[in-house]
Amino acid sequence: MVLRGLAGTFCVWALGAILLRVTLVPSHMCPDVSGDDLRASAEASVAWIERSLQPDGSFVYEYNADEDAYSTDYNEVRHAGVTMSLYQYMAETGDLGPLEAADRALDRALQISFEHDNWMAIQNPRDGSVQLGSSSLLLAGLVLRRQATADTQYDDELRAYARFIVAMQRPDGSFLNYWLVSQGYANPNVTSKYATGEAFWALALLHNMFPGEGWDVPARAVADYLALYRDEEEQFEFPPWADQWAAYGLSEMAEWPLEDHHIDYARSLAERFGFLVRVESQRGETWLLKEIHGPKTRAAGHGTWVEGLTSLYRLSVADDRMADLRGDLGDRAFCGAGMLADRQMTATEAARYTEPALTEGAWITKGITRMDDQQHALSGLIRTVPIVEAGE
Amino acid sequence: MTGWLALFVLLLAAANPATGARTNRTGETRALAAGIAAAMVAIGLVSAAAGADRLLDAFEIEQETARIAAGLVLAMTGGQAIVLGGPLVRDIPRDWQRGIYPLGIPLAVNPALVACAVAFAAHPDAGAARAATLATSAGLATAAVALLLPPRLNAFADALARLTGGLAVLLAAAMVVSGVRDV
Numbered sequence: 001m002v003l004r005g006l007a008g009t010f011c012v013w014a015l016g017a018i019l020l021r022v023t024l025v026p027s028h029m030c031p032d033v034s035g036d037d038l039r040a041s042a043e044a045s046v047a048w049i050e051r052s053l054q055p056d057g058s059f060v061y062e063y064n065a066d067e068d069a070y071s072t073d074y075n076e077v078r079h080a081g082v083t084m085s086l087y088q089y090m091a092e093t094g095d096l097g098p099l100e101a102a103d104r105a106l107d108r109a110l111q112i113s114f115e116h117d118n119w120m121a122i123q124n125p126r127d128g129s130v131q132l133g134s135s136s137l138l139l140a141g142l143v144l145r146r147q148a149t150a151d152t153q154y155d156d157e158l159r160a161y162a163r164f165i166v167a168m169q170r171p172d173g174s175f176l177n178y179w180l181v182s183q184g185y186a187n188p189n190v191t192s193k194y195a196t197g198e199a200f201w202a203l204a205l206l207h208n209m210f211p212g213e214g215w216d217v218p219a220r221a222v223a224d225y226l227a228l229y230r231d232e233e234e235q236f237e238f239p240p241w242a243d244q245w246a247a248y249g250l251s252e253m254a255e256w257p258l259e260d261h262h263i264d265y266a267r268s269l270a271e272r273f274g275f276l277v278r279v280e281s282q283r284g285e286t287w288l289l290k291e292i293h294g295p296k297t298r299a300a301g302h303g304t305w306v307e308g309l310t311s312l313y314r315l316s317v318a319d320d321r322m323a324d325l326r327g328d329l330g331d332r333a334f335c336g337a338g339m340l341a342d343r344q345m346t347a348t349e350a351a352r353y354t355e356p357a358l359t360e361g362a363w364i365t366k367g368i369t370r371m372d373d374q375q376h377a378l379s380g381l382i383r384t385v386p387i388v389e390a391g392e
Numbered sequence: 393m394t395g396w397l398a399l400f401v402l403l404l405a406a407a408n409p410a411t412g413a414r415t416n417r418t419g420e421t422r423a424l425a426a427g428i429a430a431a432m433v434a435i436g437l438v439s440a441a442a443g444a445d446r447l448l449d450a451f452e453i454e455q456e457t458a459r460i461a462a463g464l465v466l467a468m469t470g471g472q473a474i475v476l477g478g479p480l481v482r483d484i485p486r487d488w489q490r491g492i493y494p495l496g497i498p499l500a501v502n503p504a505l506v507a508c509a510v511a512f513a514a515h516p517d518a519g520a521a522r523a524a525t526l527a528t529s530a531g532l533a534t535a536a537v538a539l540l541l542p543p544r545l546n547a548f549a550d551a552l553a554r555l556t557g558g559l560a561v562l563l564a565a566a567m568v569v570s571g572v573r574d575v
Contacts, residue, residue, distance in 0.1 A: 001483050005493040009479075013503055016465070025461045027452035274575030278454055328575040 023292050028281040030335035031342040035388040038381050039093075041341035044361035045378040046089055049082055050101040051357050052371065057108025059371045060358060066367030068354040076124045077133040077194075078372045080109060084141030085375040090148035092382045099149065106145075109138050110157065114181065119163035121179060130179040132168050135161045136198035143205040159213075162206050165199045166218050173218075173225030174233065175199050193234055197245025200226060204252035216256065223253060227265035240268045242276060244308035251311040254318035263321045266312055270325050273308040277336040280305070299340060299363030303376025306336040310383035330387045337384035340377045393570060394517040400526045402567070403512075405560040406466055406504040407530035411478030412537035413549030415495045421488040426539035428491030429500045433531035436501040437509050441524035444513035455514035456574040462507035463567030466560050469504040473557025477550045500534040504560065511567075 052060035059082055062071035086102035089095070114123035114130055122134040139161040142154050168175045168186050177192040179185075200222040207215035226246045231239035250258060250266045258266070280302060283293045296302075313329040316322035343363060350360035362369040363377055393402060415425065440447075448458055472479065479502060481494035509527035513520040541549060 001485050002489045002493045005481070005483060006497060009493070009498045013498075016468075016503065020461055020464070021451070024464065025451075025453060025457060028454050028457065029452070270575045271573045274456075275572055278457060282457075325575050332575060 022288060026282050026284065026289060026293070028278060028335070029284070029339070030281050031338040033334075033338040033341050033388075035385045037341055038337050038385050038388060041344050042089065042378050042381040042385070044344060045374045045381065046086065046098050048358070048361035048374050049086060049371070049378070050098060052374075053101050053104060057104045057106075057111075059105065062368060062370040063355070063358045063362075064368050065353045065355070065359045065362075065364055071370075074126065076109075076112075076122050077131060077137060077198075078370075078375070079105065080122065080134040080137035080141065082371050082375045083109065084137045084144065085378045087141045087144035087148060088379055089382050091144040092385075094148070096148065102141075102145070106138070106141070106154075109134075113157075114179075115160075116164075116179075116184070117167075118160070119167055120157065120160040121164040123181070128181060130181055131195070132165065132175055132177050132179075133192060133195040133198045135164050136195065136202040139165065139202040140198070140205055143202070143209050146209060158206070162203065162215060165203060168199070169218050169221065172229065173221035173223075174230065175222070191234070193236075193241055193243075194245070196222060196226065196230065197243040197249065200249035201245045201252065204249040208252055219249070219253070220256075223249065223258075223262055227261045240265065240272055242272045242305065242308065243269065244273075244304040244311065247273070247308040247311035247315075251315040251318075254315050258315075258319060260321075263319065266315055266322060267325065269308060270312045270322075270329060273305045273312070274328060274332045276305045277309065277332045277339075281335055281339060296343070296365070298365040298370075299343070299373035299377040300370060300375070302336065302340060303373070303378075303380040306333055306340065306380025306384060307376060309333040309336060310380065310387065313387055330390075333380075333384045333387055337381050337388075340381055344377070393566065394512065394515055394522075396522065396526070399512060399518060399522065400530065402563050403505060403508055403523075403526050403530040404533065405556055405563050406469070406508045407500070407502070407527075407534050408469075408473055408478060408504075408553055408556045408560065409530070409533035409537045410549040410553035410556060411473070411499050412495065412534040413541050413543075413546050413553075414478060414481060414499065415484055415490050415538050417486065417490075417543065419486075421486075421490075422539060424488040425491030425495055426535045428488065429495040429535040429538065430532055432492070432496035433500045433535060434528055436497075437505065437527040437531055438524045440506050440509045441513035441520045441527060444510040444520060444523070447510060448514050455511065455516075456571045458507075458514055458571075459511040459574075460568050460571035462504070462511035463564045463571060465507040466504040466567065467564035469502060470557040470560030470564055473560065474554050477553050478557075495535065495538050499538075500531045505531055508567075 061074050083102055083105040086098045109122055112123055112125050113120045121130045123130050142158040175196050176186040177190045177195050178187040180187050203215050203219035207219055247269050280297055283296045309329050310333050313333055316326040316329055345359050345362050345364055347360050350356040353359045363373040479498040484490050505527055509523050512518040513523035
């Protein structure tokens with residue numbers, strides 16, 4: 001009677017455990033990589049971006065490796081983002097190898113910029129629109145370029161883009177997303193969940209570059225808006241919005257210093273990025289895992305989580321109020337970056353495609369790679385290297 | 393949830409000691425059955441807590457994910473307690489052997505208590521010693537109910553077990569949220 005009861009109980013337990021394992025609790029797969037592996041992966045990403053650079057200074061926007069087809073779309077925010085990532089690589093590593101490519105992309109952005117009053121902003125040559133995000137990311141790129149090269153030749157442009165950003169700011173610290181060229185004012189009805197954080201980071205970087213010029217005032221205003229109101233204003237269903245640009249900005253503000261509500265926000269971002277990486281690490285190729293956990297996230301999304309984690313890690317090093325999260329932030333960044341490196345297309349894999357030059361070093365999802373896949377992965381990878389090398 | 397008192401309440405809800413009343417019988421083997429169950433609790437839960445880190449490493453599970461999984465198990469056993477009054481048991485022996493089954497397993501040492509012991513043993517803010525001590529105490533409470541509760545109070549114990557199941561479901565939700573929100 002006892003044995004029968006125990007056997008029945010253990011069978012039910014075992015069945016439950018197996019069911020749990022194959023459905024909700026599969027292994028976390030965090031590839032064991034070294035700092036050199038991550039650096040090599042970042043370099044391969046830089047090489048892809050350089051190879052994709054076109055004679056007019058644009059990049060290959062999107063390439064379908066399965067069909068050997070190019071997209072005719074282009075996105076100026078992503079152009080500025082990819083350009084910024086090259087300067088970021090240089091600022092992080094001291095390797096100025098990609099400077100020529102980055103400067104060609106920068107020249108294109110400068111050529112299509114629109115000037116008004118005392119500011120300038122990138123204008124989309126296709127539809128004439130003037131969007132905040134592209135100018136913010138270009139400004140961030142220019143600041144990083146200056147950090148990397150100490151070259152001051154773009155200081156006037158850098159401030160002109162910053163004045164455009166400030167012109168787009170509303171009294172509550174948030175930003176409008178489009179300047180209406182024909183009307184001569186900003187569209188009062190359109191904001192962007194991306195552009196606010198991008199503008200925040202750019203202004204925070206700029207203040208750290210030129211501390212006496214007052215760029216901290218709009219930066220603090222947007223930091224408050226992001227920390228206290230943005231998720232509600234934008235009606236995000238599961239706040240906080242996983243905004244790596246906000247994390248970048250907060251880490252730039254680490255020495256200002258941050259107020260407690262900024263730290264609360266930073267901690268909530270850390271929780272969100274950590275969870276996203278944990279979930280991603282449980283995704284696999286089997287049918288069941290795909291059904292339950294979803295397909296693997298494209299690098300343009302996955303990379304942003306690693307960027308966010310590395311920024312918050314840096315904040316945790318600088319601010320004791322975040323110190324208790326440092327180890328976990330380092331672990332998650334390492335895991336996220338390891339997965340990125342593991343999923344990158346190698347030369348051997350790329351050789352199977354029609355155009356290996358546009359597949360090697362890329363992250364391909366459903367046969368397609370887009371330029372911001374390489375941008376975000378590159379940024380995440382190169383900023384994780386110091387964490388790995390510090391032994392966290 | 394990792395402080396001594398909060399964790400004890402959670403583990404007590406996972407143990408659901410009132411379910412121990414399902415095996416209580418008057419007679420001379422009552423103390424022996426409770427003693428056997430207590431020994432199984434001590435061995436089972438201390439081992440689970442002590443081996444938690446190695447177990448999670450072996451299965452490549454982060455402690456936050458283990459907490460979410462333990463929360464799900466707790467929710468299921470809590471739901472079962474609400475509906476059935478506790479784990480499904482039948483053919484209860486009348487002699488000391490009921491200390492092994494069902495009092496030892498699955499009443500005193502149940503999947504929710506084991507899962508929570510493992511999850512909190514691996515939690516850096518709780519640790520193996522605290523999780524082992526509190527989980528064992530909670531499990532012993534089930535054996536104590538089987539030993540001390542007069543059979544005439546069985547109906548009361550059944551109601552209490554169902555209420556505790558409700559509490560377990562609430563705490564399970566908090567565990568899942570806490571696991572999700574951890575970095």
